[in-house]
Amino acid sequence: MTKRVLSGLHFMQGNVACAEGAIAAGCRFFAGYPITPASEIAERMARRLPEVGGTYAQMEDEIGSIAAVVGASWTGTKAMTATSGPGISLMLENIGYAIATETPCVIVNVQRGAPSTGTPSLPLQGDVIQARRGSHGEYEIIALAPSSPQEMFDLTIKAFNLSEKLRTPVFILADAFVGHMREEVMIPEEDKINLVERKLPSSGMNFNEYKSSLDEDVAPMPIFGKGFKSHVTGSTHNSYGKRKVADPEALDYYIKSLNNKIRKYKKEIISVESDIKDSEVVLVSYGTTYRVVREARRRLEEEGINVGSFRLVSLWPFPDEEVENLARKVKKILVLENNLGQMVSYVKAAAKGEAEVVFLPPRILGTLHDPDTVVRKVKEVIG
Amino acid sequence: MKMVHPLIKYVRPGYLSTTTCSGCGNGIVAQSVLRAIDELKMNIDDFVFVSGIGCAAWIPSPFFNADVLHTTHGRPIAFATGVKLSSPELKVMVISGDGDLVAIGGNHFIHAARRNIDLTVICVNNGIYGMTGGQVAPTTPFGLKTTTTPYGNAERPFDLCKLGEAAGAVYVARWTTYHARQLTKSVKKAIQKKGFCFIEVVSQCPVQFGRRTGAGDAVAMMQGYKNNSVNIKKIGKLKEEELEGKIVVGEFVDREGPELCEEIAKMRERIG
Numbered sequence: 001m002t003k004r005v006l007s008g009l010h011f012m013q014g015n016v017a018c019a020e021g022a023i024a025a026g027c028r029f030f031a032g033y034p035i036t037p038a039s040e041i042a043e044r045m046a047r048r049l050p051e052v053g054g055t056y057a058q059m060e061d062e063i064g065s066i067a068a069v070v071g072a073s074w075t076g077t078k079a080m081t082a083t084s085g086p087g088i089s090l091m092l093e094n095i096g097y098a099i100a101t102e103t104p105c106v107i108v109n110v111q112r113g114a115p116s117t118g119t120p121s122l123p124l125q126g127d128v129i130q131a132r133r134g135s136h137g138e139y140e141i142i143a144l145a146p147s148s149p150q151e152m153f154d155l156t157i158k159a160f161n162l163s164e165k166l167r168t169p170v171f172i173l174a175d176a177f178v179g180h181m182r183e184e185v186m187i188p189e190e191d192k193i194n195l196v197e198r199k200l201p202s203s204g205m206n207f208n209e210y211k212s213s214l215d216e217d218v219a220p221m222p223i224f225g226k227g228f229k230s231h232v233t234g235s236t237h238n239s240y241g242k243r244k245v246a247d248p249e250a251l252d253y254y255i256k257s258l259n260n261k262i263r264k265y266k267k268e269i270i271s272v273e274s275d276i277k278d279s280e281v282v283l284v285s286y287g288t289t290y291r292v293v294r295e296a297r298r299r300l301e302e303e304g305i306n307v308g309s310f311r312l313v314s315l316w317p318f319p320d321e322e323v324e325n326l327a328r329k330v331k332k333i334l335v336l337e338n339n340l341g342q343m344v345s346y347v348k349a350a351a352k353g354e355a356e357v358v359f360l361p362p363r364i365l366g367t368l369h370d371p372d373t374v375v376r377k378v379k380e381v382i383g
Numbered sequence: 384m385k386m387v388h389p390l391i392k393y394v395r396p397g398y399l400s401t402t403t404c405s406g407c408g409n410g411i412v413a414q415s416v417l418r419a420i421d422e423l424k425m426n427i428d429d430f431v432f433v434s435g436i437g438c439a440a441w442i443p444s445p446f447f448n449a450d451v452l453h454t455t456h457g458r459p460i461a462f463a464t465g466v467k468l469s470s471p472e473l474k475v476m477v478i479s480g481d482g483d484l485v486a487i488g489g490n491h492f493i494h495a496a497r498r499n500i501d502l503t504v505i506c507v508n509n510g511i512y513g514m515t516g517g518q519v520a521p522t523t524p525f526g527l528k529t530t531t532t533p534y535g536n537a538e539r540p541f542d543l544c545k546l547g548e549a550a551g552a553v554y555v556a557r558w559t560t561y562h563a564r565q566l567t568k569s570v571k572k573a574i575q576k577k578g579f580c581f582i583e584v585v586s587q588c589p590v591q592f593g594r595r596t597g598a599g600d601a602v603a604m605m606q607g608y609k610n611n612s613v614n615i616k617k618i619g620k621l622k623e624e625e626l627e628g629k630i631v632v633g634e635f636v637d638r639e640g641p642e643l644c645e646e647i648a649k650m651r652e653r654i655g
Contacts, residue, residue: 029469050651055468060494064461067454067491071433071465074452075473079465097455208396208448224450224466225473227428229395231445233453242398243445 002051005190012185014149014178015082018108019044020185021156022080024193027106028054029079031068033061033087036120037176038110041082062087066094066107073103074232076200076223078160082108084176085127086117088134095169096135097234099258102213102221104163104198106156108172110179113366122366123175125287128342131171132316138255140262142269143171143316145287149183155313161196166265167218173315175338177288177368201228207241214239214257217264262317270319276308280331281381284323284347286312288368289336296374307378315343320350327354332381336360336369390417393427395448402441406593406601408560408586412507413442415563415584416478419570430474431466435459435488438514438588439480439507457487460495463502471501471644474574481508481522485541489521496550496579500643503573504581506543509588517591527596543583548636553578555636559585559608562632569634577642585630 005024012020019041022030030045032038046056055072059065065081072079083091088109098105111127113119127134131143142162144155152174159170201210201220207228212219214237222228235243236254244250262269276282285293290311300307310326310333312319323346327333333355335344344359351357360377362369403409420427428450432443436456444453454462459477467475477484484492484506495502511529512518518531522543526535547555554576558566566584573580587593587604598604608630613621615633 029465031465050647050654053651055647057464057468059461059464060490063458064464064491064494067458067461068465068468070454071452071462071467072469073465075466075470077469079469093455094458224431224452225429225470228450229428229448230450231395231453232451233444234455235453 004052005187005193007187007189010185010187011182012149013040014146014152014174014181015040015110016044017149017153017185018082018156018172018174019048020187021153022106022160023048023052024153024187024190025078025157025160026195027078027080027160028052029069029072029077030054030081031057031059031065031072031079032081032083033059033065035084035087037112037179038082038084038087038108040179041108041110062090063094066091066098069105070094070098070101070103073105074224078104078164080106080108082110084110084112084120088127088130092135096137096139098169099135099139099141100234101232102167102219102258103169104167105169106159106163106172107169108156108174111173111175119366121176123177123288123338124366125175125289125338125342128173128315128339131173138259140259141171141316142166142168142262142314143173144314145173145312146178147287147290148178149181149185152178153185153187157193161194162269164196164198165218166261167198167221168262171316173287175288203227207231211239213237213241214254217261266317269314269317270322271313272319272322273309273311273313274322274326276310276326276329277306279306279308281334281378282308282310282326282330282332283334283336283374284310284312285336286315286343289338292336292369292371292374295371296378299371299375300378305378305382312343318346318350320346323347323350324352324354327351330355333357334360334377334381336374338362338365338368340365390414390421393417393420393448394446398445401446403438404590406587406589407438408507408509408584408588409439409442411560411563412439412478412505412566412584412586413446415566415570416442416476416505417447418567419574422567423571423574425474425574430476433459433463433466433475433477435479435483437480437483437512438509439478440483442478442507457483458491459483460488460491460502460504464495464500467500467502467644468647471648475501476503476505476574478505478507481506481510481543482512482520485543485546486521493546493550496547496552496581498643499551499553499578499640501577502579503570504579505570506581506583507586508543508583509586509592510540511588511592513588513591517595529595544581544635547581551579551640552581552636553638553640554580556634557583557585557632559612559630559632560587561605561608561612565632577645578640
């Protein structure tokens with residue numbers, strides 16, 4: 001019997017670590033469509049899932065992939081898809097469906113460069129706002145940003161746990177750097193991995209009479225095949241799951257319930273790594289730009305210059321309170337992103353003018369920031 | 384004695400008013416499906432009904448008192464694929480319209496047929512977009528005037544059964560709503576058969592199709608189905624010009640092929 005969890009120390013590619021994280025989290029269904037730079041996740045899942053009793057489906061497109069993932073999740077199976085920007089663009093309508101129907105699933109976006117076909121093999125943090133607002137309507141989303149192959153493993157497990165706990169899709173926002181990077185990955189023993197499972201109704205529960213779907217923060221999921229007679233719809237529905245499409249009050253209650261669910265658990269979802277000590281200048285980063293921050297800080301420290309680091313491990317929901325607190329403590333915030341400025345607007349809004357917010361893109365998009373450039377910029381900002 | 388419809392036991396309690404217009408063919412299709420399950424003495428709790436967007440998608444949703452997944456436009460077969468692959472023990476049936484399954488969802492339809500995944504797909508074909516107000520569909524007859532073909536339809540319609548057959552479905556049948564009994568038989572057959580089974584039901588939309596095209600009310604349209612249908616078994620004797628304007632009904636395909644879930648199960652055993 002092949003091992004479900006490959007415990008031990010590995011030299012492993014980020015995409016492969018993501019797939020292993022999924023298997024370790026109990027994911028037993030993957031549907032996808034090949035795309036650079038995410039294909040290795042599908043390839044690993046195609047090999048591993050049948051070994052552990054799971055199912056890999058290569059669909060005709062990304063629209064079908066996320067649809068199959070949602071369908072699988074409704075049978076009580078933990079399910080995932082992985083793609084890159086063009087695939088996410090195709091999936092967005094059904095990602096909205098997963099949010100509307102409170103379907104747990106994990107969506108991995110190994111980001112590549114530029115709009116449209118763009119540059120398949122080069123990374124850009126170009127889809128950060130897309131993950132937040134890409135689908136139509138009004139919703140909250142959860143997104144996590146790994147900065148190493150180890151975190152491709154760890155955060156994939158965390159993504160499954162959050163999705164199961166809150167009955168909602170969760171994004172992994174990786175990029176081509178971290179997806180294709182090979183590093184040490186420590187996979188813990190199976191019994192050391194903490195897993196969360198979705199709440200199920202007690203058997204025999206009649207969902208025609210059960211008023212729950214919106215009144216509880218996270219209602220138990222009446223999965224298929226258990227006699228719950230579930231009615232799952234992406235239309236606006238009331239607390240009994242009954243479609244209500246001409247009533248503004250029903251719409252208001254429905255949207256607010258879905259959104260408040262995530263907002264209420266913000267503290268549990270949000271994850272930041274803050275190391276600011278007495279610094280007046282702090283570098284804000286996420287995903288692979290965090291690697292630049294580490295190196296730039298090391299070089300600055302050699303010169304006796306102390307700058308802080310504030311790293312967003314989770315991107316959405318945005319840690320506005322945490323950033324506001326940060327802004328009160330420091331004078332200047334440098335935001336490093338591998339794009340032309342997506343999160344910086346959120347940082348500025350959250351800082352409320354308490355600190356000066358400066359945006360710092362790499363000199364060449366699709367490459368990471370040169371640490372020396374960051375060092376120079378920090379010195380310039382310090383003045 | 385209180386009269387109760389024999390199939391009411393399959394209807395979700397509290398959902399007795401439908402959204403369909405009077406004269407719509409949806410009710411006939413709903414009855415055929417429920418009657419097939421009833422006659423087979425199967426438990427409706429073993430079924431998952433999946434539908435998309437459009438009038439026909441409202442046949443199972445929310446009315447069937449079973450697990451119902453009412454999905455996005457065009458995608459029910461892809462959602463159903465995920466349900467079936469992860470729970471092969473469930474009976475999964477897709478009921479939706481021609482716009483949903485073969486216009487926006489055409490790619491999922493042909494690929495599910497190619498994979499031969501064990502699904503029953505019932506396409507209610509009214510030849511038009513009913514819910515949105517009578518726009519041309521890929522099933523609208525050539526030359527017909529609709530709200531988006533005010534000068535006549537310049538495109539040829541799909542033959543859905545030929546499409547299903549060419550893509551690899553193991554069972555393909557077409558009936559009209561006039562053929563309720565034959566339709567029920569076909570649904571029973573499709574439920575019991577392993578693999579991708581496709582049934583097209585030519586159905587009247589008296590409001591958007593009948594009124595705009597001059598086909599008349601529901602009774603006139605069903606009369607038309609009665610008069611203009613030819614069974615595939617009798618087609619050999621007819622000349623091509625005699626088939627002009629006819630609806631060919633019957634069973635077109637009933638064959639065997641490797642079913643996807645079974646093949647995956649075998650693969651797991653092989654490598655385990």
